[in-house]
Amino acid sequence: MTDFTADERGPAHCAGTGSFRTRVGRSRCAADPKRYLWVLGLIAPCCALLPSQLVLHTDATVFWWIGPIIMLIVIPVLDWVIGDDGRNPREEDYELLSNDRYYRWCTYLFLPIQLTGLFIAGAMWAGDELSLVDKLGLAATLGFVSGIGINAAHELGHRVEHLERWLAKIALAQSGYGHFFVEHNRGHHVRVATPEDSASGRLGESLWEFLPRSISGGFRSAIALERERLARRELGWWSVHNHILQAWSMSLALFGTLVALFGWAVLPWLVLQAVIGFGLLETVNYVEHYGLLRVRKSNGNYARCSPRDSWNSDRLVTNIFLFHLQRHSDHHANPGRRYQTLRGSTQAPQLPAGYATMIVLAAIPPLWRAVMNERVLAHYGGDISLANIQPRKRRKYLA
Template identity: 55%
Template sequence: MKTLTYTREDGTVATWRDRKRLLWILALIPSSATFIAVGLVAATGWNAFWWAGPMIAFGLLPLLDVLACEDGKNPPDEVIDALENDRFYRYTTYAYIPLQYSSFFLACYIWSAWDLSVLSNIGLAITVGVTAGIGINTAHELGHKKENLERRLSRLVLAQSAYGHFYIEHNRGHHVRVATPEDPASSRIGESFYRFWPRSVAGGVRSAWQIESKRLQRVGSPVWGPKNDVLTAWLMTVALFGASLAIFGLSIWPYLLIQAVFGFSLLEAVNYLEHYGLLRRRTPRGRYERCRPSHSWNSNHICTNVFLYHLQRHSDHHANPTRRYQTLRTMDEAPQLPAGYSTMILLAVVPPLWHRLMDPKVARHYAGDMRLANIQPGKRAKVLAAYGITDDAPAEEAYGERAE
């Protein structure tokens, strides 16, 4: 536990302790999921533990969130710079990468050399997919930083899940269009996860390609060339999978595909949670208002926050994208999820439960005026009628005037 000394505005000297400092090491557990699975199977003889990844992510973690207290404390402003410059925190994210790829290649070896049942192999693929999916969150943390090393490491992490375009789309697409109908990664009232998934996956690929194509055209470079960051990111996946197939044999290809799809599906499940039903208003000039804390769902459940590098303090992340995870703050204006992300993902995959819980929360967030929410096209009249609204006023009338 590190103690920082600072001077308050009134001139008095105070100290602040980061009580979570060593807890961040626990974020490396998902990167070691294959090793954990092998160890548990060896210790017990139970093949069920090839599914250790989802057991940890969707069994143990929700339980720990219930048992542990919530953490709504923020570091004082005076210690932010010192925390940002403490390299312990960034080394913790760096450590994810060698563990991630050690787990990946160990799994490739097991698929090729061990005589496991198809069910056990699929379980191991899902376990590796948990490593890949949570790895996308590590890539998210690294990809927002200004240092070239961290940005390169971000793209390396994304290669396993075949989602290298996320580096482009998230930073230059999602952060611009968040909580608007134009953003493929912002989910809508009346939209199930299963309808959101293909829209977000396809929309993310399309958005990344368009963003990168426009950038290259502006600088006079060919779109189909080595300067295209989307193409080079995808080539990293081709190289990784090609090398894996060459070394371990073609028999592992179904499991490479399973782990990649499950990995990026975890990302899309998180996308589904983060801005569900939330909408930025248009100003009288037709532009969207600035993204505010009220446009992201947040959670202070400490265990999931530790495992996901404070991703659940999402409002502050959108306000300060380059801010490092250890300094992200919880904000009073931000709407709060009733549980951590791991629990909410379980609800999201059961649409009736999700809508029963979250739709009323969106309605309360907008004081019952669902005209202010982001609603799935084609379901607007039905959603408004469910809340007793028959006057679907134009946006300018419903929203009123707001300063830019």
């Protein structure tokens, strides 16, 4: 019995027969019926390109806020209307999907669109045409693009290919969160769903308590992990091989270029969009493992991460928008799997909605607790002691 099962209904087939190219195209489409939907994931960085044109043609200044509107309103509504994906790739199609470079280009193209939007925004922040509220809306939109850009970096950073790992660092430049490259792979994936992991939310811990703990804890962990790695190679902190310094230098170069082009007036807006970006990332971290705790073995070590240690959702629209991030259990079990091959798990606890909706709920702690605490309790069969509980609330919950 396996944790992850393929859809027994089999994939839908694309129409068309005839030439070799047509047959290959049909084979690829049969392996992944969502194949041509993945390009829609580029809507996220395009949000940074759209506001000026939409406002120009409609005079509706609300479009400066198009990033939050799409992420927090449009996608949750579409998730509710369209519903779940419900289909897993077949094991026999794994190699075909993994080696298909089309999927890589869907993430590669994220970067030039993302950076082009940032330069356009820099010019608008530096000018006098926009009101303060409009500039705030543009910063919020760029912040959401920055946060979703971290998700693209997350996909690229797990790859062994040298190019993709460098692209991951470039994607992190806009958010200034380059240490994520180290902490996520070598920290979070090792300690996930344990009290030792700063990026795993605890039962009874609000998002607003979690954010400072996760941001500071992830920073300290990344520094320690990279210092240890360099020491094993007999290298000092200021080595050119330091992954954190490499990533941070890209942020400095990017922000420095924007300041040189548009003046110091853009710096506060760059900082604001970066804070919104990594705040969005950390909010997703909170959602992904809230209250979940890995089993501890008799020798004191934690058991290997299982599908039961991540909250999953299979809402189709958010799956496309976030490159299957919601199939999080398979990602932790098999971090080398590319996004197009990730599978839903029958054993993973399920969220009542997609990640986009859950981000909204997480921002309202009483609503979040009302929805999620009972689900954590049900996941552990009523035994709350099996959950990852906020220490200062442990006595209250166990009582």
